[in-house]
Amino acid sequence: MTNDIVALIEYYEKEKGIDRDKVVAALEFAFISAYRKMVPGADAIETLRAAVDTKKGETRIFAALTVVADEDHSDNFNEVRLSTALKKNPEAQPGDIQEFNVTPKDFGRIAVQTAKQTMMQRLRQAEKEMIYEEFKDRAGDVVSGTVRRFERNDVMIDLGKFEGIMPNRERVQGEDYNIGDRIRAYVLAVENEGRGPEIILSRSHPNFVRRLFEAEVNEISDRTVEIRAIAREAGFRTKVAVWSTDPKVDPVGACVGMRGARVKNIVRELNNEKVDIIRWSEDPAELVREALKPAELRSIVVDEETHTVHVTVDEIDLSKAIGRKGQNARLSSRLMGWDVQVRRDESKEEQFKEKIGGAAHTLGEQLGITDELAGKLTLAGGIAPEYIIGMSAEDISEALEISLEEAAPILARANAIVSGSPA
Secondary structure: OOHHHHHHHHHHHHOOOOOHHHHHHHHHHHHHHHHHHHOOOHHHOOOEEEEEEOOOOEEEEEEEEEEEOHHHOOOOOOEEEHHHHHHHOOOOOOOOEEEEEOOOOOHHHHHHHHHHHHHHHHHHHHHHHHHHHHHOOOOOOEEEEEEEEEEOOEEEEEOOOOEEEEOHHHOOOOOOOOOOOEEEEEEEEEEEEOOEEEEEEEOOOHHHHHHHHHHHOHHHHOOOEEEEEEEEEOOOEEEEEEEEOOOOOOHHHHHHOHHHHHHHHHHHHOOOOEEEEEEOOOOHHHHHHHHOOOOOEEEEEEEOOOOEEEEEEOHHHHHHHHOHHHHHHHHHHHHHOOEEEEEEOOHHHHHHHHHHHHHHHHHHHHHOOOHHHHHHHHHOOOOOHHHHOOOOHHHHHHHHOOOHHHHHHHHHHHHHHHHOOOO
């Protein structure tokens, strides 16, 4: 055996963590393959065995041959004459199996290059099997690694002995990675497909946030506080609904931490993604009120049959409730598992319109004009004769879209009403 093969065994055993027996077994398989390629007719030998002495650096090839009577001998590759077998074992009988050393001279030196490629293939397969065995039960964990390289938009991450892949679909929009960056990721799955085991990593999965909270908040790890639901749009916003089994423990406060220390650590890991922590409730009305904060809700109507919550808010709170591009309402829907419909509260506007309509009707009767014209005049600021006399005929003409000749009598009647003289 040559020194480079010895070094290869040491490398795979110490650096890759592959059991030494597996490494040696791969080497034995490789030398048998090399022997069949090197020795003419060796492919016909049915049973070969390689013996590797890792201390002396020797390799020997043995063939298992069947003992046959001399007159029956016909296969030089798989049979041995009884007369020859008796020299090795005086008690040999036809039908026995005997091993013979068939190693060619200088076999180890000549075969090493042929064997090395086969051995590497076997060791890579052994490494993949080891990856699968070690990681198959780690799906759902958070691991740390270093960005090694990029393949298209996928990120290859060095996990120590193994390598993980973060597909482009599992990356967070807006996050940039450089070779050598240290990052944490969620083990989404360990797949054992045709290309061999693959460790699929994610930073965009909602459960990545769940695991960060479990690691940061002691009350979650000891199950005093439970995460009941998570909704996430990675890179932008996450909503986490928490609940405590202990009435004395504030679940939201436990997750936020003293002066926000706990949630700040999580937000920092998520590259400043906004994280909303809300109190879970079995009551959909109460839960939607918490989920849509800081918006103040005017009314909540729960439709149990269609799992829909209809919410109304004042104009000033509408943008808060819906959120940027509908994000707040959308995440609230995902968090609850209900369809959350947010609308503007139009009751005040309707009341205002009713008041305006009543005032316009009264004004129209006073001035002798239609309700339509009176309504336009009211909206222009002329809500009563006292206000109209401060307007010019041109103002009234423009507001009502009438001529100056038609506007002048209206102004005159308003003046008459205010002064108390007959029109």
